[in-house]
Amino acid sequence: MAAIRTENLTRRFGDFTAVDRVNLRVEPGEVFGFLGPNGSGKTTVIKMLTGLLPITAGDAWVDGLDVRTDAERVRERIGYMSQQFSLYDDLTVAENLQFYGRIYGLTPARLRERLEAVAALNGLSPFLGRQAGKLSGGFKQRLALACAMLHEPKILFLDEPTAGIDPVARRELWDLLFELSGQGITFFVTTHYMDEAERCSHVAYIYFSRLIADGTPDALKALPEVNRPGTRRLEITAPALTRALRLAREVPGIRSATIFGQAIHALVDEALDPARLESELARRGVAIAGIRPLAPSLEDVFVELSTRRQAEREEAHA
Ligand code: ADP
Ligand code: MG
Numbered sequence: 362m363a364a365i366r367t368e369n370l371t372r373r374f375g376d377f378t379a380v381d382r383v384n385l386r387v388e389p390g391e392v393f394g395f396l397g398p399n400g401s402g403k404t405t406v407i408k409m410l411t412g413l414l415p416i417t418a419g420d421a422w423v424d425g426l427d428v429r430t431d432a433e434r435v436r437e438r439i440g441y442m443s444q445q446f447s448l449y450d451d452l453t454v455a456e457n458l459q460f461y462g463r464i465y466g467l468t469p470a471r472l473r474e475r476l477e478a479v480a481a482l483n484g485l486s487p488f489l490g491r492q493a494g495k496l497s498g499g500f501k502q503r504l505a506l507a508c509a510m511l512h513e514p515k516i517l518f519l520d521e522p523t524a525g526i527d528p529v530a531r532r533e534l535w536d537l538l539f540e541l542s543g544q545g546i547t548f549f550v551t552t553h554y555m556d557e558a559e560r561c562s563h564v565a566y567i568y569f570s571r572l573i574a575d576g577t578p579d580a581l582k583a584l585p586e587v588n589r590p591g592t593r594r595l596e597i598t599a600p601a602l603t604r605a606l607r608l609a610r611e612v613p614g615i616r617s618a619t620i621f622g623q624a625i626h627a628l629v630d631e632a633l634d635p636a637r638l639e640s641e642l643a644r645r646g647v648a649i650a651g652i653r654p655l656a657p658s659l660e661d662v663f664v665e666l667s668t669r670r671q672a673e674r675e676e677a678h679a
Contacts (some may be wrong), residue, residue, distance in 0.1 A: 364547040372417075372420050390546070394563070411436070424439075436553075479511055488500065499534060522612060555659055561578065564578060566663050573667060590631065596625070597609065611654065614633035615638075626658075639652055
């Protein structure tokens with residue numbers, strides 16, 4: 362049984378369709394990455410799945426329960442860390458947990474037991490007496506996650522949990538999610554960050570209300586739309602990168618080129634093999650450290666698929 366499943370899930374606000382016939386399947390224990398630009402419908406999907414917003418059309422099941430008819434039981438089995446999740450800065454870590462535990466209706470005995478457990482799981486045990494406002498960004502997010510886990514949910518919805526925290530804390534939070542998923546918790550996580558998407562066992566990308574990609578990162582990178590016949594991707598390393606980029610763009614057969622870290626990523630005609638490209642660049646006075654074949658990144662995948670979807674939209678509106 363899927364942890365989460367939707368069939369043509371749709372939400373309209375007046376005549377605007379915020380979520381358009383979305384089909385998702387999330388397996389138990391997965392860390393499912395849900396990506397998409399701002400305003401594409403991610404939060405609206407989560408709100409429907411958690412029973413906070415009525416479904417306009419289509420169906421959704423969470424832990425096998427129909428969200429439309431069983432919202433109450435769904436709520437007992439899920440945790441939700443919203444984008445606006447708020448901690449009480451002037452309360453301690455323990456007091457925040459107690460506050461949320463009472464909201465979830467835990468008995469005092471159960472609350473004590475769960476407080477210890479979630480604090481340990483989230484690395485918060487040494488900080489129970491600290492004021493929440495004095496925690497670092499990463500630890501605030503851990504506390505928020507701990508609060509969402511108090512009632513021992515099987516499925517957790519995290520809406521942009523790493524927005525605004527530093528890269529080390531981001532990495533640590535993801536390590537934590539994988540550790541928890543190893544214990545059988547399913548995570549449905551929205552993010553803007555591509556490096557985070559690369560780590561997910563499964564990613565889906567929503568663009569202007571519609572799902573345009575869904576699969577493992579490897580499967581998405583192998584899509585024919587992303588690896589068009591007659592083209593290849595090359596990574597070019599060069600000492601003077603910006604100058605190399607400017608001159609590389611003049612080489613016939615280069616379709617697009619952009620700087621990525623310490624290298625240029627280029628999409629080129631198949632005929633332009635590394636040896637020919639190197640001699641073309643040498644003719645333009647560009648010293649090259651190396652050229653090698655490159656697999657598409659997830660960012661390449663989403664850029665390619667969203668450019669196509671955008672062209673379809675423009676055609677439809679023309
Ligand atoms: P994301 O989380 O991907 O940034 P949202 O799901 O928050 O996107 O929003 C998707 C779209 O739906 C946006 O255009 C937003 O303005 C619109 N929207 C969200 N909630 C409402 C609402 N309550 N009423 C009207 N429009 C809404
Ligand atoms: Mg959102």
